Amino acid sequence: MFLHNFKYELLSGMRVKEVVIWLIIFPIALGTCFKVAFSSVYENTMVFETINVAVVEDTDEFSAQMFRKVIGDVKMEDEPMFKAKYTTKEKALKLLEDDKVSAVIFEGDPFEGSGFKMTTASNGLRATIVQSFLDQYSHNAELLLTAVSDSGSGSYEDIMSTLSAEVNSVAKKQMTHGNTDMYVQYFYNLLAMVALYGSLSGLHIAIGGQANLSALGARRNVSPTPKLIQITASLCATFVQEALCTVIAVTYTRFVLGIDYGDRLGFVYLAAFIGGCLGVSLGFMVGSIGRMGMAAKNAICNAVSLGLCFFSGLMDGGMKAKVELSAPWFNRVNPAALISDSVYCLNVYEDMSRYWEKIVSMIVITVILTLLGFVMTRRRRYASL
Amino acid sequence: METVVKISGLVKSYKELTAVNDLDLEIKEGEVFGLLGPNGSGKSTTINCLLSLLDFDKGDIEIFGKKMTPTAYDIKKDIGVIMQNVAVFEELTVYENIDYFCGLYVTDKAARKQYVDDAIKFSGLEEFVKFRPKKLSGGLLRRLNIACGIAHKPKLIILDEPTVAVDPQSRNKILEGIIELNKNGATVIYTSHYMEEVEQICSRIAIIDKGRKIAEGTKEELKKMVKNTETISILACEMEESLLGEINALPHVLESSYEDKKLVVHFSGGKHNLLRVLDCLQKHDVSFGRVYSELPTLNDVFLELTGTALRDSEG
Numbered sequence: 001m002f003l004h005n006f007k008y009e010l011l012s013g014m015r016v017k018e019v020v021i022w023l024i025i026f027p028i029a030l031g032t033c034f035k036v037a038f039s040s041v042y043e044n045t046m047v048f049e050t051i052n053v054a055v056v057e058d059t060d061e062f063s064a065q066m067f068r069k070v071i072g073d074v075k076m077e078d079e080p081m082f083k084a085k086y087t088t089k090e091k092a093l094k095l096l097e098d099d100k101v102s103a104v105i106f107e108g109d110p111f112e113g114s115g116f117k118m119t120t121a122s123n124g125l126r127a128t129i130v131q132s133f134l135d136q137y138s139h140n141a142e143l144l145l146t147a148v149s150d151s152g153s154g155s156y157e158d159i160m161s162t163l164s165a166e167v168n169s170v171a172k173k174q175m176t177h178g179n180t181d182m183y184v185q186y187f188y189n190l191l192a193m194v195a196l197y198g199s200l201s202g203l204h205i206a207i208g209g210q211a212n213l214s215a216l217g218a219r220r221n222v223s224p225t226p227k228l229i230q231i232t233a234s235l236c237a238t239f240v241q242e243a244l245c246t247v248i249a250v251t252y253t254r255f256v257l258g259i260d261y262g263d264r265l266g267f268v269y270l271a272a273f274i275g276g277c278l279g280v281s282l283g284f285m286v287g288s289i290g291r292m293g294m295a296a297k298n299a300i301c302n303a304v305s306l307g308l309c310f311f312s313g314l315m316d317g318g319m320k321a322k323v324e325l326s327a328p329w330f331n332r333v334n335p336a337a338l339i340s341d342s343v344y345c346l347n348v349y350e351d352m353s354r355y356w357e358k359i360v361s362m363i364v365i366t367v368i369l370t371l372l373g374f375v376m377t378r379r380r381r382y383a384s385l
Numbered sequence: 386m387e388t389v390v391k392i393s394g395l396v397k398s399y400k401e402l403t404a405v406n407d408l409d410l411e412i413k414e415g416e417v418f419g420l421l422g423p424n425g426s427g428k429s430t431t432i433n434c435l436l437s438l439l440d441f442d443k444g445d446i447e448i449f450g451k452k453m454t455p456t457a458y459d460i461k462k463d464i465g466v467i468m469q470n471v472a473v474f475e476e477l478t479v480y481e482n483i484d485y486f487c488g489l490y491v492t493d494k495a496a497r498k499q500y501v502d503d504a505i506k507f508s509g510l511e512e513f514v515k516f517r518p519k520k521l522s523g524g525l526l527r528r529l530n531i532a533c534g535i536a537h538k539p540k541l542i543i544l545d546e547p548t549v550a551v552d553p554q555s556r557n558k559i560l561e562g563i564i565e566l567n568k569n570g571a572t573v574i575y576t577s578h579y580m581e582e583v584e585q586i587c588s589r590i591a592i593i594d595k596g597r598k599i600a601e602g603t604k605e606e607l608k609k610m611v612k613n614t615e616t617i618s619i620l621a622c623e624m625e626e627s628l629l630g631e632i633n634a635l636p637h638v639l640e641s642s643y644e645d646k647k648l649v650v651h652f653s654g655g656k657h658n659l660l661r662v663l664d665c666l667q668k669h670d671v672s673f674g675r676v677y678s679e680l681p682t683l684n685d686v687f688l689e690l691t692g693t694a695l696r697d698s699e700g
Binding site for chain 2: 001004005008011012013015016211214215216218219220221222223224225226230381382383384385
């Protein structure tokens with residue numbers, strides 16, 4: 001029963017014109033346009049420049065002085081890494097808004113156990129450098145504290161020896177696994193868009209399963225195959241279909257357009273696939289709400305998908321950072337932001353924990369949306385048809 | 386004969402509107418049962434309640450002697466449903482559509498293949514198995530819709546207005562098919578607002594109007610319910626109006642009228658009514674043209690029971 005449903009759902013799903021257009025042809029076309037539009041810009045932006053940052057000090061004088069000293073001393077390619085402006089929170093945010101600084105650093109005191117916080121106007125190499133610097137600074141401060149407390153009555157030489165060993169090992173770590181250029185983010189968002197257009201397929205599942213929304217739904221409801229089996233088979237088939245579409249999108253952008261997703265391509269595929277499942281569940285949930293027709297729900301799904309992609313930066317690379325400033329929670333739940341962030345984290349951070357954090361978030365949201373869809377479609381009798 | 390469907394005291398309301406009002410029906414095995422009524426009379430609502438698609442306010446529904454519920458899968462496997470709207474996958478071919486829907490009922494692959502082949506043959510779609518629904522004409526699409534509903538060889542087949550917007554040739558093919566399905570042992574419930582179709586294929590008929598059953602029986606039994614058993618119309622009739630009195634005095638005449646040289650006489654019972662009218666006209670040297678004698682239709686039954694013609698109330 002399940003396999004029979006699965007087979008035909010997959011077969012019909014792959015033949016839906018909208019799926020072919022929106023999930024295969026459109027991303028390929030848009031990706032190609034991005035490549036053509038950004039390739040010349042990309043080549044001109046690879047020279048390192050000192051990063052302007054605003055620092056909001058909120059610690060004791062000792063910690064502030066330590067931080068000022070370090071931030072003033074660090075260099076890259078004989079250039080100062082940062083040009084810091086010390087100011088109030090309001091002024092710092094204004095500077096960020098006016099694009100006069102690349103990031104605002106809210107000082108914490110690692111010696112007192114409070115961490116640094118950072119706000120940026122956009123993701124990209126500069127933001128990554130600032131974040132990595134802050135991570136490194138906090139890490140070293142913690143090491144120093146640990147070394148002091150562990151050494152007890154140990155000598156100064158012992159402490160410094162432990163610390164430098166740790167610092168050296170950290171310094172050898174590779175900072176990135178791929179291309180951190182901001183233009184690549186458009187491709188991350190393109191993958192997010194492909195994933196979210198899976199909502200169209202999810203919508204078909206919801207509408208085709210409900211007697212009050214389609215004749216097909218009515219016919220299926222009067223059959224002896226339980227609704228749960230039919231919908232589960234449909235969802236599984238659509239997940240497979242979505243996987244194929246995301247594989248096509250990632251493969252095309254990576255191997256035809258030559259976009260550098262780093263050396264962990266398998267995880268890029270995984271992130272895109274999980275994102276696709278999220279898109280399907282989003283459409284399934286939207287399709288299960290109310291009694292609107294297919295056309296109206298299609299329009300809603302398209303609008304929601306595009307809206308989420310817009311807020312994650314598909315149309316404006318700086319949008320996500322703007323959202324981070326005004327409604328940071330939205331970036332934690334926006335599926336498009338999660339998808340693009342997961343690929344971004346993968347390429348930027350050596351540590352995989354951020355990547356897995358995004359993946360787990362996407363899985364949790366997928367499960368929640370799917371369950372909501374199930375609850376809404378489980379109704380067996382309708383008040384009207 | 387065993388009772389296949391039993392509906393008792395069914396009431397279904399949509400807010401202020403009572404769509405089905407205290408409906409009782411009993412359908413026996415082997416019948417072709419017609420549910421006749423104008424659009425909006427409650428036929429489809431009754432069918433949807435019967436299939437447990439719709440919630441209803443009151444009443445009991447039993448199919449094959451068991452209470453019908455949305456999870457009564459053992460009952461559902463023996464029911465075939467052909468809805469008013471075509472319900473097929475646009476992206477699947479004719480064969481795939483029939484196989485898909487048959488597979489919702491029949492798990493054995495070998496048996497299913499045979500069932501699908503039989504359904505294709507039955508519906509005359511042999512030449513179109515690889516076509517997608519979009520490529521089919523309206524009539525062929527309806528046939529596909531029917532094939533999807535009956536491929537699993539159900540014991541009870543419910544057809545909800547399957548011939549709406551179908552050309553006469555396809556309509557006849559569909560009606561012949563329904564008779565054949567019945568001959569093969571299926572009990573059929575057929576809803577329509579086309580009285581000719583219902584008269585043609587149904588062994589028993591329930592007429593419903595505004596959610597109420599107003600009459601039930603065989604077509605002969607229903608026609609006996611009307612006083613007007615024969616209507617004689619005589620065209621191009623050159624007669625004096627004063628002759629109407631003499632015609633009205635003939636045996637079994639209910640009433641008569643004469644307008645625009647057309648004489649219409651209604652009878653209630655009696656035999657040789659036409660001869661008596663023609664004798665009367667000849668006796669007075671009245672010349673006339675064409676003569677028609679019509680027996681009552683289900684429309685007359687509906688008209689007499691509700692005060693409106695079936696066709697007048699559509700829509």
